[in-house]
Every structure is written in structure tokens, then in C-alpha cells.
Amino acid sequence: MSFLKKPNIAHPGLPKNEIGLTIRDYEGAMSTLCAGCGHDSISSAIMQAYFELSVEPHRVAKVSGIGCSSKTPTYFLGGAHGFNSVHGRMPSIATGANAANRELNYIGVSGDGDSLSIGLGQFGHAIRRNINMMYLIENNGVYGLTKGQFSASADRGSTAKKGDANPYSPIDPVLLAISLGCTFVGRGFSGDKEHLVPMLKSAIKHEGFALLDIISPCVTFNDHEGSTKSYAHTRANLRETVYADFTEHHEEIIAQVDPGEYKKITMHDGSRVGFKRVDESYDPTNRVSAISYIEEHRAKGEVVTGLLYMEESSSEMHSVLGSNKQAMATLPYNQLNPGSETLARIQARWR
Amino acid sequence: MTASKLNDFVIKLANVNGTGSASANGMLMKSIFRMGIPVTGKNFFPSNIQGLPTWYEIRVSKDGYLCRSGKVDFMVAMNAETYNADLAEVDSGGYLMYDSTWPRKNLQERSDVTVLGIPLSDMCNKAFESARAKVLMKNVAYVGALVALLDIDMSVVENLLKETFSSKPHLADANMQAIRMGYDYATEHFDCPLPLKLAPMDATSGHVIVDGNTTAGLGAVYAGATVTSWYPITPSTSLIDAFSLFCQQLRKDPETGENNYCVIQAEDELSAIGMVLGANWNGARAFTATSGPGVSLMSEFLGLAYYAEIPAVLYDVQRVSPSTGMPTRTQQCDIVSAAYASHGDTKQVLLFPSDPTDCFHMSQVAFDLAERLQTPVIVLTDLDIGMNDWMIPEIKWDDSYQPDRGKVYDAKQLKDMDAFYRYLDVDGDAIPWRTLPGVDSKGAYFVRGSGHNKFGGYTEKSDEYKDVVDRLRRKFDTAATLVPAPILNIDSTKPREKGYALLSIGSCDGAIREARDRLQQDGHGNLDYMRVQAFPFHKDVAEFISQYEQVFVIEQNRDAQLRQLLTVELEIDPQRLIPLLSYDGMPVSSNFIVEGVSKLMKQGHAA
Ligand SMILES: Cc1ncc(C[n+]2csc(CCOP(=O)(O)OP(=O)(O)O)c2C)c(N)n1
Numbered sequence: 001m002s003f004l005k006k007p008n009i010a011h012p013g014l015p016k017n018e019i020g021l022t023i024r025d026y027e028g029a030m031s032t033l034c035a036g037c038g039h040d041s042i043s044s045a046i047m048q049a050y051f052e053l054s055v056e057p058h059r060v061a062k063v064s065g066i067g068c069s070s071k072t073p074t075y076f077l078g079g080a081h082g083f084n085s086v087h088g089r090m091p092s093i094a095t096g097a098n099a100a101n102r103e104l105n106y107i108g109v110s111g112d113g114d115s116l117s118i119g120l121g122q123f124g125h126a127i128r129r130n131i132n133m134m135y136l137i138e139n140n141g142v143y144g145l146t147k148g149q150f151s152a153s154a155d156r157g158s159t160a161k162k163g164d165a166n167p168y169s170p171i172d173p174v175l176l177a178i179s180l181g182c183t184f185v186g187r188g189f190s191g192d193k194e195h196l197v198p199m200l201k202s203a204i205k206h207e208g209f210a211l212l213d214i215i216s217p218c219v220t221f222n223d224h225e226g227s228t229k230s231y232a233h234t235r236a237n238l239r240e241t242v243y244a245d246f247t248e249h250h251e252e253i254i255a256q257v258d259p260g261e262y263k264k265i266t267m268h269d270g271s272r273v274g275f276k277r278v279d280e281s282y283d284p285t286n287r288v289s290a291i292s293y294i295e296e297h298r299a300k301g302e303v304v305t306g307l308l309y310m311e312e313s314s315s316e317m318h319s320v321l322g323s324n325k326q327a328m329a330t331l332p333y334n335q336l337n338p339g340s341e342t343l344a345r346i347q348a349r350w351r
Numbered sequence: 352m353t354a355s356k357l358n359d360f361v362i363k364l365a366n367v368n369g370t371g372s373a374s375a376n377g378m379l380m381k382s383i384f385r386m387g388i389p390v391t392g393k394n395f396f397p398s399n400i401q402g403l404p405t406w407y408e409i410r411v412s413k414d415g416y417l418c419r420s421g422k423v424d425f426m427v428a429m430n431a432e433t434y435n436a437d438l439a440e441v442d443s444g445g446y447l448m449y450d451s452t453w454p455r456k457n458l459q460e461r462s463d464v465t466v467l468g469i470p471l472s473d474m475c476n477k478a479f480e481s482a483r484a485k486v487l488m489k490n491v492a493y494v495g496a497l498v499a500l501l502d503i504d505m506s507v508v509e510n511l512l513k514e515t516f517s518s519k520p521h522l523a524d525a526n527m528q529a530i531r532m533g534y535d536y537a538t539e540h541f542d543c544p545l546p547l548k549l550a551p552m553d554a555t556s557g558h559v560i561v562d563g564n565t566t567a568g569l570g571a572v573y574a575g576a577t578v579t580s581w582y583p584i585t586p587s588t589s590l591i592d593a594f595s596l597f598c599q600q601l602r603k604d605p606e607t608g609e610n611n612y613c614v615i616q617a618e619d620e621l622s623a624i625g626m627v628l629g630a631n632w633n634g635a636r637a638f639t640a641t642s643g644p645g646v647s648l649m650s651e652f653l654g655l656a657y658y659a660e661i662p663a664v665l666y667d668v669q670r671v672s673p674s675t676g677m678p679t680r681t682q683q684c685d686i687v688s689a690a691y692a693s694h695g696d697t698k699q700v701l702l703f704p705s706d707p708t709d710c711f712h713m714s715q716v717a718f719d720l721a722e723r724l725q726t727p728v729i730v731l732t733d734l735d736i737g738m739n740d741w742m743i744p745e746i747k748w749d750d751s752y753q754p755d756r757g758k759v760y761d762a763k764q765l766k767d768m769d770a771f772y773r774y775l776d777v778d779g780d781a782i783p784w785r786t787l788p789g790v791d792s793k794g795a796y797f798v799r800g801s802g803h804n805k806f807g808g809y810t811e812k813s814d815e816y817k818d819v820v821d822r823l824r825r826k827f828d829t830a831a832t833l834v835p836a837p838i839l840n841i842d843s844t845k846p847r848e849k850g851y852a853l854l855s856i857g858s859c860d861g862a863i864r865e866a867r868d869r870l871q872q873d874g875h876g877n878l879d880y881m882r883v884q885a886f887p888f889h890k891d892v893a894e895f896i897s898q899y900e901q902v903f904v905i906e907q908n909r910d911a912q913l914r915q916l917l918t919v920e921l922e923i924d925p926q927r928l929i930p931l932l933s934y935d936g937m938p939v940s941s942n943f944i945v946e947g948v949s950k951l952m953k954q955g956h957a958a
Pocket residue numbers: 066067068069070087110111112113114115138140142143144145146151
């Protein structure tokens with residue numbers, strides 16, 4: 001066999017989660033991305049989040065488009081089915097998959113090219129339908145896989161490796177998502193796992209479409225001076241605004257009340273997201289003020305991060321459609337077939 | 352001049368769209384059907400909501416021929432704008448009825464056509480109050496006149512009206528009043544009935560009148576489809592409408608009221624097919640319906656589905672192309688583009704239904720094949736089948752039917768095996784086994800459109816890549832053994848026409864059947880006729896063709912697409928496949944085939 005699979009050796013010392021799995025059970029094939037690529041750090045945060053949540057890997061379905069970012073689902077959760085689809089069309093795969101089986105846990109991985117150029121339409125419509133999934137944009141401001149062209153998230157004036165400045169204004173997926181009515185919107189940085197993991201856990205548990213825009217530097221094509229998506233520039237201009245703290249349902253009793261906590265949102269399964277504000281004026285439950293806050297800071301060249309908007313009362317696609325709680329894919333045929341007598345009755349109307 | 356024609360003629364009604372003529376014309380056709388006389392209705396409508404010309408053609412045929420004959424015996428010319436063309440279309444010895452409230456130029460241009468004027472607007476303006484009723488009732492009034500002229504059973508019409516308006520009795524009364532008005536005027540002013548007339552028969556019992564989009568949608572319900580995603584486009588929209596409507600009636604959980612189906616209107620066709628693939632990957636039977644422009648948009652995903660081996664069902668209700676073409680007219684013009692939909696060495700499985708009965712049954716066949724073969728199946732129907740009113744024998748359902756879900760390892764099988772690899776040819780039929788998400792982590796694999804080896808892993812190695820695509824080619828050979836066999840029509844009781852045969856697909860069938868009979872009446876021998884039902888071609892197709900010097904390939908497109916596919920895929924000498932092509936947007940008529948085949952045979956004999 002020519003594909004790489006890491007040997008899965010159980011280390012007796014490794015901590016186990018509630019279902020008896022170690023972090024190694026959440027790993028996938030060996031990454032083939034460039035050393036230092038931000039996408040790999042995100043994969044590692046994803047493994048950590050699912051591990052901490054004790055999700056059975058086979059109950060997760062991974063979907064992606066095309067790009068370096070979209071390759072990553074093979075690099076985590078090897079025990080989950082994955083679907084590396086076509087460029088920019090992962091949202092439709094996710095929507096159909098979710099329509100067929102609402103019981104699985106969906107993670108979509110995309111890039112800024114995949115979601116904001118070729119796939120902008122599908123991205124917007126998945127938000128509009130409020131598909132119950134976590135959707136990640138691993139945002140590096142370029143098309144990594146096609147060797148460094150500007151993507152639609154590149155800032156105006158940001159320079160390419162060969163020096164040309166980008167003349168167009170960027171599409172900010174966070175602002176776009178909030179304005180489209182997305183029910184969970186966050187922004188993180190691949191270099192900040194500490195804040196990324198709780199945000200991922202909240203996003204996984206959110207009932208509805210959870211978007212995380214994760215700045216994820218491309219070390220090969222967009223990590224130079226003059227780039228606004230480099231490690232250095234991102235670190236220097238991050239504006240951490242609200243931290244999310246995730247507490248699982250059953251942990252609640254022992255959880256300490258944190259004095260710095262501003263607000264708690266209870267999720268559908270009883271888990272809680274606690275918000276800690278760095279900036280006192282920020283309200284992550286108010287769409288209008290969130291948009292103007294992010295706009296204001298963007299104008300100053302700052303990248304606002306954190307769990308920026310959340311609304312837990314939303315209705316995801318199936319509750320809008322009134323679907324059976326049971327997955328369509330597992331409904332037995334005798335529940336779907338109306339039978340010959342019904343067919344005769346229907347045809348009586350055609351005479 | 353016309354001899355008397357009993358139960359054997361064509362009435363064409365020329366209207367303006369948006370004036371409510373459709374229900375009156377439907378009532379006329381249904382009344383004839385309920386008199387036990389075989390009948391079909393074809394609608395020629397514009398891509399427009401109001402104000403453009405529209406025609407409805409009713410063929411009455413005691414012999415049960417349900418195609419267009421190509422003639423018009425009685426024209427109801429309600430549209431002043433198309434009057435001249437409508438008059439010109441009437442067969443010598445035929446009739447034309449018009450609204451004599453308005454004078455018409457060229458009224459008497461043809462001495463061989465009997466013109467019947469009825470002041471329909473005048474009568475309706477006097478009899479009805481509301482502006483809408485004045486317009487609508489004109490249509491009902493001409494039906495009333497036809498009841499007298501053609502000797503339609505008035506009690507049948509009355510019952511039909513009562514049923515239609517059972518919840519609104521006042522409307523039934525108003526309609527009946529309009530029927531009477533037309534009827535009385537005709538009996539007073541003309542010699543009723545005309546030599547062109549109807550008499551009750553018993554040839555429609557056990558039959559129904561329905562269009563193919565309705566039966567295809569219902570067929571998908573019976574096939575166990577649970578997910579559909581689509582983007583509106585004529586002429587496929589009514590297929591999804593039918594599926595949705597039947598699901599609302601038949602697929603609600605009796606206890607919870609929850610839906611055992613998902614209908615999602617997508618943002619475009621790219622998304623529609625993506626959702627279908629996502630759902631099928633996850634183990635649901637999912638489908639979409641579209642027409643040519645939609646298939647073009649779906650083509651990238653169709654290649655992924657072919658290569659990554661994901662089942663999908665797609666109904667392509669073909670319409671006149673290229674581009675937007677004439678979206679409300681019919682053709683069989685997507686044969687080649689569907690067969691090779693996508694880039695690279697891609698081949699798709701196609702089914703060719705010929706009528707609404709096929710649309711129903713081929714729905715189950717399509718889903719069974721898609722899951723058995725793990726590949727998209729495209730049902731190539733067309734506007735004529737999908738949107739016109741066909742008389743078909745009542746559809747029978749076999750309650751013992753169980754869907755063929757193909758090779759899917761379940762949790763137990765996975766537990767019992769050492770390791771699972773997605774693309775191994777375990778059984779030697781080139782069809783691998785698959786697993787569904789959510790079942791067991793041992794079954795997990797990564798679907799990819801990029802190069803993969805037989806284990807499912809990423810590869811850029813030439814031999815590993817070739818290994819997979821060569822198996823896919825062999826899988827297509829397996830497909831040829833699983834698709835519905837062609838239907839062979841050989842009448843051994845009559846002398847055969849040697850050296851020639853007919854070969855066709857889909858909705859040409861009715862016209863070919865009638866044409867064969869007529870050619871025989873004209874003194875020709877009986878022509879063997881094969882109707883192909885699927886691509887890849889079943890082995891019988893090549894065998895059939897090999898028996899004749901020349902096979903006339905009849906289809907409804909300009910470029911002889913079926914013939915192209917036959918020559919390329921079966922490596923048949925093109926000289927032996929003679930195209931006969933109808934591509935004017937009208938359903939092919941029996942006249943066209945009779946004339947075309949006679950000419951071709953003459954040329955052939957001369958050669
Ligand atoms: C239809 C189509 N057009 C173009 C491409 C080529 N292509 C592959 S990846 C890519 C851009 C990916 O950019 P992004 O989503 O930002 O991912 P990254 O590599 O930066 O992580 C493009 C244009 C393709 N695969 N398919």
C-alpha cells in the first residue's frame with residue numbers, strides 16, 4: 001500500500017477520555033503539507049477537541065473541497081468517513097449528507113479560495129439553510145495548492161511573494177456570515193491552540209451552522225514581509241476580543257464560577273459556553289454591534305478574534321423541514337413504500 | 352373531401368396563454384377518454400406566462416395510436432394572431448371553428464376547409480358578469496359547441512364538471528351554463544354532428560391519463576427515495592413537484608407527523624447534484640431532476656461520482672437546445688453529453704423511458720442500478736413524455752419488490768473482517784464493496800476525486816491509477832449486462848421487409864409503432880424494430896444491427912446522437928446506420944417516419 005498510515009501503538013501512559021480512547025485514536029494519516037503550514041496546527045487542535053469531547057470517531061463525517069486545507073481531513077480522525085469533494089462545493093455535499101443522516105457529527109474543512117471565490121455561493125446558502133455542522137475556513141489569503149495566487153480574503157495592499165500588491169478589497173467571511181444570519185461565528189488563529197480548542201468544542205456542539213474563520217499562514221507562499229496573513233503580521237495585529245470557555249453538560253456541577261465571565265449561553269444538550277471579554281464593550285449576542293465593532297477594527301488593520309457571535313435558539317435545516325428524528329438513510333423500506341393498494345387509489349384520480 | 356371519420360381524427364386548439372384554456376382543453380380530452388375512446392393530449396406552449404400563442408392537440412384514435420399523426424382535422428382557432436397559420440395547417444376536408452365576434456381577414460382563404468363561426472365572446476359577455484369569467488367561459492363554451500359537433504356524451508361532461516368542482520358547486524353551474532350555450536348555438540346553426548365524430552367504445556377501461564413527470568416522481572417515492580434536491584427548470588420542475596406532493600400525502604409518519612423525506616430547493620444545479628451525492632454517500636436514495644442546461648452545470652460532479660463511485664439518480668427531462676434553446680419544446684438532444692458527462696474518460700449509465708409507464712418503473716431500475724453499480728444513472732426522458740397527457744394502462748406495483756442496495760458491508764461484516772479497502776474487485780465483476788459513514792470506524796475511508804489506488808489511498812503512481820480506471824471500464828461491461836434489455840418488435844405473422852430494420856429510443860416509440868403499421872398498409876413488408884432502453888448497450892443491440900444491411904436510426908436531434916454512440920461504442924460501420932432525424936421541437940409524428948422511411952428504402956433499393 002502506498003498511502004501513509006501512522007502505526008497506531010497504544011502508549012500505556014497516554015490519558016484516556018470518557019470512552020476510553022487516547023488522542024492517538026483521533027489521528028489520521030501522515031500529513032503531506034509543508035512543514036510549518038498553519039493547516040497542520042489546526043488539524044491537531046481538531047483532534048484535541050474531538051478527543052476532549054469524547055466523540056466516537058466513526059460518528060463524525062468529514063467533508064472538504066479542494067486545496068491544501070481541504071486535504072487535511074485525511075490527517076485527523078482516521079476512524080471517520082471523509083469526502084474530499086470538488087473545488088468550492090463541499091457545502092452541498094455536507095447538506096446532502098446531513099439531509100440523509102442528521103445523527104452524525106459534521107465537520108467541513110475549506111480554504112479561503114474554496115469558500116470565498118469559487119464556493120462563495122454554496123457557502124452562503126449553507127449558512128442560509130443553517131446546516132447543522134462545523135465549518136472551518138483555513139484562511140491564508142492565497143491559493144496554496146495552485147502556488148500562491150491571491151485569494152478573495154487577501155487584504156488590499158498585501159503583497160504577493162514576488163512583490164505585487166493586491167488591488168482588491170477582501171471578503172471577510174466573519175462579517176459575511178454574521179450578515180447572512182449565521183448562528184455561530186468565530187475567528188481564531190492556527191498559532192493559538194489554547195483559544196482554538198474551546199472554540200472548536202463549542203462549534204462542534206452548536207446546533208446549526210458554526211463557522212470558524214481560522215487564520216492559517218501559508219509558509220511557502222504567504223509568510224513574507226508585506227503579507228497581512230503571515231505569522232508575524234497576524235501575531236502583531238490580533239485583537240483578542242472574546243474568549244469562549246466550553247463546559248460540557250455533565251461537568252457543570254464541578255465547574256468553577258469564573259469571576260471574569262461576562263455571559264453564559266446554554267446549548268441544546270445542556271453544555272455551556274462562557275464568554276470572557278477582553279474588550280468590555282463587546283457583545284457577542286448582538287449582531288449589529290458585532291458587525292460594527294469588527295468593521296471598525298478592520299479599518300485599523302486589526303484582526304478581531306474570538307467567539308464573535310452566537311445564537312443558540314436557531315432552527316437547523318431539519319427542524320425547518322420537519323424531518324423525522326431518525327436518519328433518512330436508516331428508515332426501513334417498508335416505511336417508505338406506499339404499496340399497491342395506494343397506487344390503485346392514486347390512479348383512480350387519473351381517469 | 353372528408354369521408355366520415357369516426358373516432359379517428361385530430362383536434363387542435365389554438366389559444367393565447369394565460370386565458371385559462373388549459374382546463375377547458377383538458378376537460379374535452381377527458382370526456383373523450385371517458386367515452387371509452389383512446390385519446391392523448393399534447394401541449395405546445397411558449398416560454399412565457401401570459402399573452403403568447405399556445406396549442407393543445409388532441410388525438411382521437413380508435414386503433415390506440417397515441418403519437419402525433421402530423422395532421423389536423425379540426426382546428427379551434429381562438430387566437431387571431433395565429434389564425435392564418437392555423438388555417439393553413441388544417442388537412443384538406445377538415446374544419447375550423449373560430450370566434451365570430453371578431454371579423455377575420457382571410458377567413459375563406461381555403462375552400463377545402465369548412466369554417467364554423469360562433470360568437471363566443473358575444474355570448475359570454477352577455478351571460479357572465481366578471482371580466483375573468485367572460486374570458487374563461489369562452490373556452491368552456493367552445494367545448495360545449497364541440498360536444499354538439501362531435502357528438503360527445505353530454506352526461507359524461509356533466510359528471511366531469513361535478514367532480515372537478517365538487518367543492519364549488521356554483522362554478523360547476525357556471526361551467527355547465529357555458530357548455531349549454533355553445534352546445535345550443537352549434538345545434539341551431541350547424542348540421543350536428545359532423546361527419547367527423549365520436550361514438551362510445553370500450554377501449555380505455557383499465558387505463559389512466561397521466562404525464563411522465565408525475566409517474567417518475569411517484570416512481571421515486573416507490574423506489575424508496577428520501578432526499579431530493581433540485582433547481583427549477585422547465586420541463587423538469589413538475590417531476591419534483593410530483594415527488595413533493597406525493598411525499599406530503601404518503602410519507603408523513605402517522606404518529607409524529609414528521610416527514611420521511613427531505614426536499615431541498617438548491618441555489619443552482621451544481622449544488623443540487625452535490626446534495627444528491629452527499630446523501631447517497633451517506634446511504635439515502637437521493638435524486639435530482641433537471642434539463643440540458645442543468646446537466647452542463649452538474650458535469651464536474653458527475654465525473655467525481657463516476658470516479659469515486661457514488662450512486663446517484665438524475666432525471667434529465669430533455670428540451671430543445673443548445674443553450675436556452677426553445678425551453679418549452681421537446682427533443683432527445685442530450686444523449687451524447689449525458690453519456691460522457693464530465694471531463695476525462697467518463698461514461699455514464701443512461702436509461703431511455705418511452706412513456707409514463709416506463710418513467711414509473713425505470714425509477715426503481717435507476718435506483719437499483721445506481722446502488723448496484725455505485726455510479727450515477729441518468730434517466731433521459733423528455734418534455735413530450737414528461738409534460739404531455741398520455742393514455743397508459745394502469746400501472747401495476749409488485750408488493751414483493753425490495754430495493755437492491757448493492758454491495759454495502761454492514762457493521763457485523765466489518766467487525767468480522769481484518770481490514771476494509773474501498774476499491775478492491777472482490778467478486779470479479781469490477782464492482783467494489785462500500786461502507787456507510789457512521790457504522791464502524793473499520794469501514795472508514797476517504798472519498799476523493801484525486802488519484803486513488805485500489806485500497807482507497809491517495810496515489811500518483813501510474814500503475815495504481817491505471818489499475819482503478821481499468822476496473823472502472825470493466826465495471827461498465829458489467830453494467831451492460833445489468834441494464835434493461837432492448838425491446839424487440841418482430842411481427843412474424845406478416846411478410847418481413849428484408850435487409851432493413853428500425854432502431855430507436857424513448858418517445859419515438861409511439862410514432863414508430865404507427866408508422867410500421869401504415870407502411871405495411873402501403874404495401875411494404877413488416878419492418879423489424881428494436882427500441883434501446885439503456886446505455887451501455889446491451890449485447891442484443893449489436894446482434895440485432897448485424898442482421899440487416901441497413902438500420903434506420905430514428906431519433907429527435909440534429910446530429911444523430913444515438914447513431915454516434917452506436918458507431919463509437921459498438922464499432923459499427925456507420926454506412927449501415929442510416930439516420931432519420933426529427934428536431935423541430937415537436938414530438939415526432941408517424942407521418943414523418945412513414946415518409947422518411949419510405950424515402951430511405953427507395954434510395955436503398957436504388958443503390
Ligand atoms: C474547478 C477547479 N478549478 C480550479 C482548481 C484548481 N485549484 C485547486 S486548489 C485551488 C485553490 C485552493 O485555495 P484554498 O481553498 O485557499 O486552499 P489552500 O490551498 O490555500 O489551503 C485551485 C484554484 C480545481 N481543483 N478545480
